[in-house]
Structure formats: C-alpha cells, structure tokens
Amino acid sequence: MSLRLSSSRTDPVRIPDPSRRAVIAGLAGTIAAPAQAGAGRGSWSADSLHAAAARTGLAYGTAVPVERMQDRAYLAVVARECGILVPNTQTKMLSILTAPGVEDFSETDKVxxxxxANGQRLRGHTLVWHDGIPAWAQPLIARASAYQAESFLRRWIGAVAGHCRGRIEAWDVINEVLAQGEIRRADGLRETPWLAALGPDYIDLAFRILHEVDPKAAGTWNEDAVEQSVPWMEARRNLVLRRIEGMRARGVPIHRFGLQSHLASPIPIDERQLRRFLRELGQMGLGIEITELDFDDRAFPADIATRDRMVADYARRYLDVVLDEPAVLNILTWDFYDPATWLNRHPDRRRPDGLPQRALPFDAAYRRKPLWHAMHRAFAAAPDHGAARERLRRV
Structure with missing residues (x-):
C-alpha cells in the first residue's frame, strides 16, 4: 500500500517505499553539490560580529527571509557581519512541497x-515540525498508516536534504517537539501529526534518514523555552537531557542541540541552571547552537536609550554564560534588524504600550545598536575554545 496524495490541481502521486534504497534512488537525479559554503575567503569585515566570534572558533550569523533577498542594503549587512546563514522559511516543507508531486527549490537556491557567494556556512531549517506542513498534506498525514507516514517522511527529507547535500553544515532535524503549557505525556512530547502517525519513534527515524541522505550534515534538535529560570523551563531541560541520553544509547545520529533563545525580558536567567544544562549537553558529546536569538523587551521602559541599554545588559549576561561552554559553536539571531522581528507580529509578544520591539542588533536604518556592541564585546572577551569547537564541527 502507498500513500496517494491528491489535490484538485494535480493527479495523485505515488510515494516511494520507506527504505534507504528508496531514498538514495530518489536522489539519483540530483546534481552533485559544490563544496561546503564557507570554505573560502569570507565577505565579513574585520570589525564584524562574525570576525569577533571567529577568534574563539564561533560563528555569528542570521536567518535570512525570502522577502529581503532583493534588498541591497540588507544583503550588504548580511555579507559584512555574518559567517553563517539559515533560511527563514526557504527550506521548510511549506515552501518546497507547494502541491502534491511538486518540489520547488527556487527560493532555497537563492539562499x-x-x-x-559570500563564503558563508549554512544551516538548514527545518525537516520535521508540527507547523509548516502544507495544507494539502496535513489531512493525508493525519489519515496515514505508520508505513505511509514513514514513506512520506523519507521522500521529504530525501528531497530537501538531497538537494542541499554538501552545502549544509547542520540541519534542524526536529523543531519544537516538546509540549507547550500543560505536559500531558510522560515524555513531554507535543501532540503533532508526526507523533500521531508514527509514535515517538518519529524523532529517531528523522535523524537516521538525514544521516542516510547527507552523513556530513550534523543532525540538530532545535527547541524553544529551555534557557530561562522558571520551573516549567527547568522541567523542559530535564526532558531534553533524558531524551538525548536515550537517543545516544540507541545510536541515533544526533550531533547538536539548538537553543532558540527567544529571550523574554519578564523572565530572569539563572546562570547556575543554564551552565549546568549546557555542560551536560557538552558532556554527552553534542555541539550546541544558539539558533534564533532575539530579546523580547516587553518588561523594559519605553524610552529608547534606556530600553536599548537594558536589552544590551541582558544580552551580555546571557552570552557571557553561553560562550564559556566549549561545545557552543554558532550564534544566530532571528534576523538582525528591528523592523523584521517576529515579536511585533505575535499577539503574546507585543509591548503593552504598542511601541515596536527593539529586539535585534541593528535598527531600522541598519545602524549598529547597543545590542550589537554588547554582542561584539561578549564575542571578543569569550574564552578561546577554538580547538574543541573545531573537533565538534567535524562530527
């Protein structure tokens, strides 16, 4: 039996069998990928955030949204400041599998x-997520048998990771898999179409499929709300550590853990808790990435100078802890200039006074803000763990 995908716009499409052979066969027509981006001379300037980070084996970068790909001023900052990029939406299922039987990589290829062109590294975001599933695929996954759902998952990961093979340093294999709010399952997993169709084993499966398709891409678990000091985040940290211990024992090829780091100013950071969490991840042999950094300034005053100073101070406290950990490899902000932040569009993140958030290192005129300077100083002052980070990058 195979999963038949139907749409009013196209004929049904047959999904290949869920096997390694099917994945490799599906990649046979893929053009060989060029060498890993970032291997040559980079575009960043000597005074950039990436240059400061690279001194200790780190990389700084940003998410790049498709709507900014024609903005010359925006792209100039990307080239000057960044050593690593991640597509905002361009490698998500919703953007590529636009209809049954259709794989559109036109936006992917722009990134x-x-x-x-800039000599920058690349991350991939994201292979398995509860959100970002095309509307046409959602009911099909919901009705699928385990066999059918696995077939579809293999086809999807084989397509996108195969297309980008050799060009992606690390993939967010799973994204936001822990439940939000009340935890109803002992394993803490979010109820998703993938969990319903495949059970908890979908997580291990996704990492194994990526490793078959592109063994040189580091498989990453990307998760939110594990950084700050509230009891429910501590519970999430414990769930992360427990699941990763099990994955390592089962031989799952997980290489990195990503902390999204959408940091909320109303919530404090407990340096001791955070250091312990990072240390335990590192002791399990994982690299660590800060994947979506920004600073929600809702709790700070309206005055811009005061607010910018408080955001910068908060960022420096966070980065001073994070950058002490030798396993931390990359620091990426979720975009880099204030008008682009998602915080202004999210109903739970808007400031009560209605003012726009100042969450990122550049302002609307692409000027470096106090946050930029705090990040630069934190990178410059960080201990040199270059040798340890280079070893982890080779995993």
Missing amino acids: LRLAR
Missing part, C-alpha cells in the same frame, strides 16, 4: 547562492 544557497548567497552563502556561496
């Missing part, structure tokens, strides 16, 4: 070309 691949940009990184290659």
Whole structure:
C-alpha cells in the first residue's frame, strides 16, 4: 500500500517505499553539490560580529527571509557581519512541497547562492515540525498508516536534504517537539501529526534518514523555552537531557542541540541552571547552537536609550554564560534588524504600550545598536575554545 496524495490541481502521486534504497534512488537525479559554503575567503569585515566570534572558533550569523533577498542594503549587512546563514522559511516543507508531486527549490537556491557567494556556512531549517506542513498534506498525514507516514517522511527529507547535500553544515532535524503549557505525556512530547502517525519513534527515524541522505550534515534538535529560570523551563531541560541520553544509547545520529533563545525580558536567567544544562549537553558529546536569538523587551521602559541599554545588559549576561561552554559553536539571531522581528507580529509578544520591539542588533536604518556592541564585546572577551569547537564541527 502507498500513500496517494491528491489535490484538485494535480493527479495523485505515488510515494516511494520507506527504505534507504528508496531514498538514495530518489536522489539519483540530483546534481552533485559544490563544496561546503564557507570554505573560502569570507565577505565579513574585520570589525564584524562574525570576525569577533571567529577568534574563539564561533560563528555569528542570521536567518535570512525570502522577502529581503532583493534588498541591497540588507544583503550588504548580511555579507559584512555574518559567517553563517539559515533560511527563514526557504527550506521548510511549506515552501518546497507547494502541491502534491511538486518540489520547488527556487527560493532555497537563492539562499544557497548567497552563502556561496559570500563564503558563508549554512544551516538548514527545518525537516520535521508540527507547523509548516502544507495544507494539502496535513489531512493525508493525519489519515496515514505508520508505513505511509514513514514513506512520506523519507521522500521529504530525501528531497530537501538531497538537494542541499554538501552545502549544509547542520540541519534542524526536529523543531519544537516538546509540549507547550500543560505536559500531558510522560515524555513531554507535543501532540503533532508526526507523533500521531508514527509514535515517538518519529524523532529517531528523522535523524537516521538525514544521516542516510547527507552523513556530513550534523543532525540538530532545535527547541524553544529551555534557557530561562522558571520551573516549567527547568522541567523542559530535564526532558531534553533524558531524551538525548536515550537517543545516544540507541545510536541515533544526533550531533547538536539548538537553543532558540527567544529571550523574554519578564523572565530572569539563572546562570547556575543554564551552565549546568549546557555542560551536560557538552558532556554527552553534542555541539550546541544558539539558533534564533532575539530579546523580547516587553518588561523594559519605553524610552529608547534606556530600553536599548537594558536589552544590551541582558544580552551580555546571557552570552557571557553561553560562550564559556566549549561545545557552543554558532550564534544566530532571528534576523538582525528591528523592523523584521517576529515579536511585533505575535499577539503574546507585543509591548503593552504598542511601541515596536527593539529586539535585534541593528535598527531600522541598519545602524549598529547597543545590542550589537554588547554582542561584539561578549564575542571578543569569550574564552578561546577554538580547538574543541573545531573537533565538534567535524562530527
């Protein structure tokens, strides 16, 4: 039996069998990928955030949204400041599987070309997520048998990771898999179409499929709300550590853990808790990435100078803890200039006074803000763990 995908716009499409052979066969027509981006001379300037970070084996970068790909001023800052990029939406299922039987990589290729032209590394985001599933695929996954759902998952990961093979340093294999709010399952997993169709084993499966398709890409678990000091985040940290211990014992090829780091100013950071969490991840042999950094300034005053100073101070406290950990490899902000932040569009993140958030290191005129300077100083002052980080990058 195979999963038949139907749409009013196209004929049904047959999904290949859920096997390694099927994945490799599906990649046979893929053009060989060029060498990993970032191998040559980079575009960043000597005074950039990436240059300061690279001194200790770190990389700084940003998410790049498709709507900014024609903005010359925006792209100039990307080239000057960044050593690593991640597509905002361009490698998500919703953007690529636009209809049954259709794989559209036109937006993906824009980011691949940009990184290659700038000599920048690339991350991939994201292979398995509860959100970002095309509307046409959602009911099909919901009705699928385990066999059918696995077939579809193999086809999807084989397509996107195969297309980008050799160009992606690390993939967010799973994204936001822990439940939000009340935890109803002992394992803490979010109820998703993938969990319903495949059970908890979908997580291990996704990492194994990526490793079959692109063994040189580091498989990453990307998760939110594990950084700050409230009891429910501590519970999430414990769930993360427990699941990763099990994955390592089962031989799952998980190489990194990503902390999204959408940091909320109303919530404090407990340096001791955070250091312990990072240390335990590192002791399990994982690299660590800060994947979506920004600073929700809702709790700070309206005055811009005061607010910018408080955001910068908060960022420096966080980064001073994070950058002490030798396993931390990359620091990426979720975009880099204030008008682009998602915080202003999210109903739970808007400031009560209605003012726009100042969450990122550049302002609307692409000027470096106090946050930029705090990040630069934190990178420059960080201990040199270059050798340890280079070893982890080779995993």
